[in-house]
Amino acid sequence: MDFKHISVLLDESVNAVVTDKKGIYVDCTLGGAGHFMAIGSKLDAEGIIIGIDQDSAAIENARRVTVNLKCKVYLVQDNFSNLAKVLKSLNIENVTGIIFDLGVSSYQLDTPERGFSYMHDAPLDMRMSVENSRNAGYIVNNYSQEQLSKIIYQYGEERWAKRIAEFIIKARNTKKIETTYDLVNIIKQAIPKGARQDGPHPAKRTFQALRIEVNNELGILENTFKVAVDALRPGGKIAVITFHSLEDRITKQVFAELQKGCICPKNFPVCMCNNSAKLKKGLSLKPSKEEIEENHRSRSARLRVAEKL
Structure with a gap:
């Protein structure tokens, strides 16, 4: 079976995340490689894109479809909760942009033997x-x-x-x-x-x-998002596409927490916590009516983007 998948909020997420053609980008949920290819096609020969997926079929598919990209490509079969380990193994300290598409790929849903x-x-x-x-x-x-x-x-x-x-x-x-x-x-x-x-x-x-x-999908999100933000260079963007309220709630809460500065009680005369905001609030989008009509699986999606301070 061919690895077919229609990426949701593709242009909106990629345009928000890609800020430097020579930058380093991570697609933490490779899937059908839609977002991966869209990001990679915007990069020049000095750019780097890293794709992570725990599904071997996704990695094999990406090896086939990414051969013509100009940028340097790394494909890693792992769970995105191991993002820090993956970056360390590639000797990469910080990155320009990170994207998470938390939907199950159409390939997985439509392959009967996967039992989804x-x-x-x-x-x-x-x-x-x-x-x-x-x-x-x-x-x-x-x-x-x-x-x-x-x-x-x-x-x-x-x-x-x-x-x-x-x-x-x-x-x-x-x-x-x-x-x-x-x-x-x-x-x-x-x-x-x-x-x-x-x-x-x-x-x-x-x-x-x-x-x-x-798959412990919700249990790994909070810590992984925080690790991802730590891995961003100043001005770098993190984009998360969610498909149900539980994922979106965690994303929203983590972003809000990382946008806070001082968290001392209001009655403290001076700041004692030394906490500083890590993120600047970015856009929040839902798919257009046209996208929902073309791909009904996009109807519950939401994109949230934030920028590293």
């Missing part, structure tokens, strides 16, 4: 890296009812989380839950018929929650 989609029958997997020892099947067959309810509610923002968890436990006591369709059928039984008639596919929120839990 509730639209294809496949083993319950959802691992972005096959080196991850824990997959979605392990979670639904081993987590307690309380644990399942918690992650489905928190990560999926699913109002029927408790009932879905209850039905999962009941089903697995009879037979191991092995495929995506096994789980979809359980979810459909758990959610009352009236609630299933409106809104998105009944399994969408639960599958999102499991994907986030399998």
